[in-house]
Amino acid sequence: MFDEHRNEVGRIVDASKIFSLRHYIIYNARSYDIRNVGFMKNDVELFNARGVIYFTDLAKERIIKSGEKVRIYNFALRKTNQLYEKGRLLIEIREEKKWFKDPVFHIEADESTHDLLVLTFLYYSTKEFNGIGGDGD
Template sequence: MKNDVELFDANTVVYFTDLAKERIIKSGQGVQIYYFKLKKNRQLIEKGKILIDISEEKRRLKETVFHVEVDDSIDDLLTLLFLHFSTKEFHSIGGDGD
C-alpha cells in the first residue's frame, strides 16, 4: 500500500494507516478505528463524530493558512499523525502532487 504510515512507541506500532479503507487504526489494548476524509476539509471521524477538522484558506500571493479544530478527547500522537498524513507534501510522495 503506497504511502501508508506507521507510528511506533519503542517496539510497538501505536497507530497505522489503512489507505485502502481510508482509516487510521490504534493498535494494542482497546483498538480504535478512525475514518478519514481528505476532501476540501480534511476530517478524522470516529463513530460519526468529527474529531479533527482541517480547513484550508488560500490567500492571494501569500501562503495558505490552515485552520485546525481538534476534539479534546484526541491524544497528541493521533493529531500529529493526521496532520502529517493529510498534508499535500505527504500525498505528493511518488505521485503528481495533486
C-alpha cells in the same frame, strides 16, 4: 502545532540526510518515527521503541490505533480534511494558502482527541508525497 494560547503542542519534523529523508513527530519531548508503507507508500506507520502506535489504511480510509485498546477512525480527505470515530467528528483540518508563503493549517479537534492522533492525521492528510492531500473535491 500550537494551541489557542500559541503554546507548542507538538511538531512534525522532516530531517534530510545525504541520501534519505526522515519524518518524525515530537510530542511531549518524545520522538515518534513515521514510516511510509504499503502499496506505492501511500500509508504510514507512527511508531517508537514500544512499537506501532497508529497506522493508516488508505484503501478503507481509516487510521487505526494499535495496542491493547484498538480504535478505528475513519477519514475524509477533501478541501476540509475530517476524522471521525463511530460517526462522531473528532478532527477538522482546513488549509489557508498564502501567496509566496507556506500554507497555514487550522485544526479544530474534540477535546477528548489525543494530540498525537491530531499530529498523525495532520501529517497524513497534508503531505503531498503520496498525492492524497485534500486539495481537490
